[in-house]
Amino acid sequence: MEWVGGVVGSGPVRRRRVITKGHAPAGQAGGNDVKLLVTGGAGFIGSVVTRMLLDAGHEVVVLDDLRTGHREALAPDATHVEASIHDAARILTPDAGFDGVLHFAALIAAGESMVKPEVYWQNNTVGSLALINAVRAAGVPRMVFSSTAAVYGNPTELPITETAVKAPTNTYGATKLAVDMALTSEAVAHGLAAVSLRYFNVAGAHLAGDVALGERHDPETHLIPIALEVAAGRREKLQLFGDDYPTVDGTCVRDYIHVADLARAHLLALDAATGGQHRIYNLGNGNGFTNRQVVDVVREVTGHQLPVEVAPRREGDPAELVASSALARDELGWVPRKPTLHDMVGDAWAFYRTHVLEQS
Numbered sequence: 508m509e510w511v512g513g514v515v516g517s518g519p520v521r522r523r524r525v526i527t528k529g530h531a532p533a534g535q536a537g538g539n540d541v542k543l544l545v546t547g548g549a550g551f552i553g554s555v556v557t558r559m560l561l562d563a564g565h566e567v568v569v570l571d572d573l574r575t576g577h578r579e580a581l582a583p584d585a586t587h588v589e590a591s592i593h594d595a596a597r598i599l600t601p602d603a604g605f606d607g608v609l610h611f612a613a614l615i616a617a618g619e620s621m622v623k624p625e626v627y628w629q630n631n632t633v634g635s636l637a638l639i640n641a642v643r644a645a646g647v648p649r650m651v652f653s654s655t656a657a658v659y660g661n662p663t664e665l666p667i668t669e670t671a672v673k674a675p676t677n678t679y680g681a682t683k684l685a686v687d688m689a690l691t692s693e694a695v696a697h698g699l700a701a702v703s704l705r706y707f708n709v710a711g712a713h714l715a716g717d718v719a720l721g722e723r724h725d726p727e728t729h730l731i732p733i734a735l736e737v738a739a740g741r742r743e744k745l746q747l748f749g750d751d752y753p754t755v756d757g758t759c760v761r762d763y764i765h766v767a768d769l770a771r772a773h774l775l776a777l778d779a780a781t782g783g784q785h786r787i788y789n790l791g792n793g794n795g796f797t798n799r800q801v802v803d804v805v806r807e808v809t810g811h812q813l814p815v816e817v818a819p820r821r822e823g824d825p826a827e828l829v830a831s832s833a834l835a836r837d838e839l840g841w842v843p844r845k846p847t848l849h850d851m852v853g854d855a856w857a858f859y860r861t862h863v864l865e866q867s
């Protein structure tokens with residue numbers, strides 16, 4: 508068996524219905540009667556995907572124990588079950604009629620995962636295995652999993668394709684790679700239609716009508732929201748870890764993807780999921796930006812001078828992480844609509860000003 512690259516397997520197929528509105532084949536349900544479980548739906552990305560699923564007419568149950576999520580990010584039109592993914596079998600019963608599971612729930616801080624690895628294995632891997640067991644027992648046909656660029660570690664090729672060497676440099680990435688592997692086995696042995704989406708750096712915010720959903724991790728470890736905290740006067744300065752990398756300005760290069768673009772890929776992935784296969788797609792823009800380029804855009808958008816301090820390199824930080832999302836574009840028909848840093852920083856700042864600063 509080939510592990511964790513491209514498309515694997517052609518096992519038996521469980522029953523399934525169509526997710527994306529308007530894509531239903533003649534004679535089939537048009538997507539309005541699809542029932543989905545979203546784990547981690549009170550978090551940054553899961554809350555945005557929940558709204559898009561509801562907007563597409565689907566029924567959504569959110570499973571989130573709120574250990575790092577936000578009650579106010581929960582969609583009023585979704586049912587919220589406040590419980591851990593370890594107890595997913597309570598909700599995913601054979602009679603509950605779920606058509607799919609989107610699995611976002613996880614602990615996500617790479618640095619913390621090196622200090623408390625047991626917590627990360629227990630939550631991210633043991634919890635996901637409990638969820639996969641419940642999915643199988645309930646006969647749920649498909650599952651989409653939030654994997655990560657962290658599974659690749661220090662890349663041996665750029666841009667990074669799905670079949671690149673997987674060698675995580677932190678426990679967080681390893682816990683996610685283990686789940687990717689479990690999904691491959693599950694698809695091949697038991698017919699699950701599985702999709703892993705390997706996100707690169709997710710940024711921006713979802714602003715639609717009176718809905719505003721953005722990034723609020725505590726502690727925050729992501730560059731753009733930290734830079735916005737500096738711009739808002741909540742931090743004194745921004746630390747850049749290393750300016751002697753072999754990149755155009757010496758700072759690390761990362762690939763950023765807007766959360767709304769990422770969220771749309773989940774609906775496409777649900778439709779593309781095929782029984783007995785584990786499909787794996789990288790999601791990034793294929794454009795790298797250096798940390799200094801991010802700082803420049805944050806300065807432009809916020810009008811703040813943003814004091815910066817160069818700190819020593821952090822262990823395990825690769826110089827450059829840029830995705831090839833060619834497979835997602837070709838097979839899912841996914842095209843990012845907000846690919847620029849200005850789009851992402853602009854939306855993140857709009858969210859931060861109106862929903863973090865004004866409400867605290």
Ligand SMILES: NC(=O)c1ccc[n+]([C@@H]2O[C@H](COP(=O)([O-])OP(=O)(O)OC[C@H]3O[C@@H](n4cnc5c(N)ncnc54)[C@H](O)[C@@H]3O)[C@@H](O)[C@H]2O)c1
Binds near residue numbers: 550575612709
């Ligand atoms: N944010 C990024 O840039 C990024 C990049 C790559 C991958 N990812 C992955 O995307 C997913 C979502 O990330 P996010 O930024 O929205 O994180 P987040 O911390 O905002 O959301 C995670 C949610 O999962 C919930 N949760 C955690 N463990 C749980 C458990 N055992 N049972 C029930 N709920 C639980 C939390 O309460 C929270 O609401 C994660 O799986 C993460 O690994 C994120």
